[in-house]
Amino acid sequence: MAWSSFATGLNPGGHGIFDFLHRDTSDYSIDFSIAEQLPPETISLLGMEIPTSDGALVNRRQGQPFWLKAEHEGLRVAAMRVPVTYPVDPITHMLAGMGVPDLLGTQGTYTLIANHRIAAAESGGRVLMVRTSPDGSVQTELEGPNSPSSGKPMTVPVHIRADGDGVRLKLDGQEIALKPQQWSEWLTVRFRFLGLGSVDGMVRARLVSGFPRMRLYLTPIHVDPRSPALPISAPAHDAEHLAETIGVFHTLGMPEETWSMNQDHLDEAAWLDSVKTTLAEGEAMLKHRLAANDSDIIIETFVQPDRVSHMFWRGRDTGHPLHAESSDLARSAIDWIYGEADRIVGETRAALAPEDRLILLSDHGFSDYRRSAQVNRWLLEQGFLTLKPGARESGPLFAEVDWTQTRAYAMGLNGIYVNQVGREAQGIVKAEDKAALLADIAARITTCQDPEHQQQVVLRASLATDAYQGASSGDAPDLIVGFNRGYRASWQTSLGGVPAVLVEDNLQKWSGDHCVAPELVPGVLLTSFPLTQPVDGIGAVGALILSEAKRPSP
Ligand SMILES: [Zn+2]
Known part of the structure; x- marks a missing residue:
């Protein structure tokens, strides 16, 4: 809701995003607020529904984002990972943020493969319990999106066998060695459908524990930025160019695997490790855009202080029911992420040209839960x-x-x-x-x-x-x-x-x-230049950015 106000300058009554979720008054069902897949138009013919158009994917946010206004006025904008920008707007550079689904169409569904009984995920994940084969290996399948031809889930094979204290993981033909408590590099998964083509995704694997009680964690299936199956960037090939420049990156709207950690399917160190990766990706994107010097306005969204605060507040809130049992890592994580944020701000300031202006804002503060x-x-x-x-x-x-x-x-x-x-x-x-x-x-x-x-x-x-x-x-x-x-x-x-x-x-x-x-929970606004008038909330920042971008250099 706040990021939609940031984009459009409107209050929620104007942009129509009030929550992550909204309800359908016709049947009280609950749906995700950001993007919506409209059904294909059909005509009834001889008792059959014949599609006359593909369904359209639309961003439910109303109003005009300030970056479109800026582009109409001849400015070039790079908006990276801003929430509620999926599907993307046609501007100089855009990479969609919160709202991008995984290949299953969800906001992030992880997979945990185990050869012994474990509790099912209450939310956001699926647990596959698979018996160890007589040869000592575990074989199963990773389900991807439904096949456009058969309507059934497409799958890729998974094969796991012991290798010292680690495993050898074979996924969709690629084989890697994985030690316990270690994230793999990105593994590509190609879901093929009958004669027509394929959908590319990618996952990272983490061995939670080796054999005999093997547990292997797979991240949600991200859209592969090198061949994106969904409209995650503008221009469409931008994601691919970015991946060539900074390496392959997380594309899911909310890649921080908070549900996995909530449900003890991923431990704190693994979770924080993955946050370090997304932080490094955001940094690389920002540095790349600054160095490319082909945009008048660059926006980079860093969600990591938010996510780390959500997950580790118990480490600093002495009144939280889990405070006493919180680990050293939990107690130090928020200081760590603010230290990192401070470092990135410092390095960004150092990279600015004399005529550049820096605006730093947050959409909210934080409170005890x-x-x-x-x-x-x-x-x-x-x-x-x-x-x-x-x-x-x-x-x-x-x-x-x-x-x-x-x-x-x-x-x-x-x-x-x-x-x-x-x-x-x-x-x-x-x-x-x-x-x-x-x-x-x-x-x-x-x-x-x-x-x-x-x-x-x-x-x-x-x-x-x-x-x-x-x-x-x-x-x-x-x-x-x-x-x-x-x-x-x-x-x-x-x-x-x-x-x-x-x-x-x-x-x-x-x-x-x-x-x-x-x-x-007030947010913050910091500027590298004096403000000529007060800024009335996050909805007024877009206008500030526009006027600063148009102002002649001193
Ligand atoms: Zn939050």
């Missing part, structure tokens, strides 16, 4: 939400919610929605009753106390009609929940779940967050 609030449980306890007869709780996607008796529901990280007549498929709240209902919820939720810690869970609740202005407010939550420091909506809440307990300890490694009342 000690306790998870189940907002749908609260709505249930307060009588705004009702479950089907006999149900005491509900899994995700509102599975057990009785819509005929539900006036409000929560979804995403900060949103409460009214079940409104004429908008939601089974809406029961009339438009004229909506304001009073929202006022009632807002007043009550700010008095919600954490039963165990006697603390206020929600600092404030804002009406969308006050917070957002614009034509794209259709997906907006009706009420925005501003959590107090220490609290966040639970993961279950974000997916429309109604668990049994109202507030509970956050026992996940994802231990810091920023989806709280905004005054608790």
